[in-house]
Amino acid sequence: MFFIDRRDAGKKLAEKLSVYRGEKIFVMAIPRGGVPIGYEISRRLQVPLDLIVPRKLPIPWSPEAGFGAVAPDGTVVLNEELLAGLGLTDREISDIAEEVLGEVRRRLRTYRGDRPFPDLSGKTVIVVDDGLASGYTMIAAVRALKKQDPKKVIVAVPVSPASAVKKLSQEADEVITLHTQPFGPFAVASFYESFPDLTDEEVMDLINESLSMARS
Known part of the structure; x- marks a missing residue:
């Protein structure tokens, strides 16, 4: 196990992403598991957090x-x-x-109610999840985000099999992981000490807290 929980993984991933501090960045998290990751990155880089919802x-x-x-x-x-x-x-x-x-x-x-989708034009978009498996859900997210004319799209996840990193490298401008498993059976949950299912309410609480911090 590499991480205590998703928040811990988000903090560690934020450290690796600190090189982007100061750029026009938007963090887009994939619910539900990617939201605690995105929350910590957003908080530490002091950039907006929002959602992209592929399934x-x-x-x-x-x-x-x-x-x-x-x-x-x-x-x-x-x-x-x-x-x-x-x-x-x-x-x-x-x-x-x-x-x-x-x-x-x-x-x-x-999750959004009547809140409009953010303007991503010209921004560096960091799209995050708690890990990749096959990679196809993240590919759908990246392709949809690219239609918003961002400056670039960066995929950032704590863990991934090498096969998914290879696929995403052909879609995103950059793929950042803390651990890439080269081969063998892969399960995202195995890298976390605590990996509970999240509820819609927990997702909304983190998003609302992030929005409150951005307004303050």
């Missing part, structure tokens, strides 16, 4: 596994290699993506 597209008979991801603007990323062996039709893929997009937009309403 994986679950395999119907094995919903813990995914074959891609969708972002709030409808950006869909598919694991074509995996899909080739699943036998899903185009209609089934489309239906799953539409259902997941509905949940993405529900979460956005819950």
Whole structure:
């Protein structure tokens, strides 16, 4: 185990990101697990925190596994290699993506209310999560954020398998990790002493606290 909990990982990741202090930065966290990470980075770099809400597209008979991801603007990323062996039709893929997009937009309403999406044009965007697995959810986030015309998009996560870092390096301007596992079975939770599921209420508390600090 490398980290006590997500807040601890966020503090350590913030140290590595301190080289960007002073730039026009926006931290975009992927809920739920990425929000404590983003909160600590935002607090230490004294930059705004907001949310990007992609979600994986679950395999119907094995919903813990995914074959891609969708972002709030409808950006869909598919694991074509995996899909080739699943036998899903185009209609089934489309239906799953539409259902997941509905949940993405529900979460956005819950987390944001009527607060508008931030203007990211010309800014350095740091998109964070508590770790990568396949990397497809983060790819969906990066592709959606790039449509906002940022100066650059940086992926920052505490842990990742090398395979996901390789994929993201082709999408983001930079990928920053504290630990990259070169091979073998990988589970994000195994790097944390405490890794509880977060509730929507806990996510909203951190976002509201961050907004209060930014106004003060």
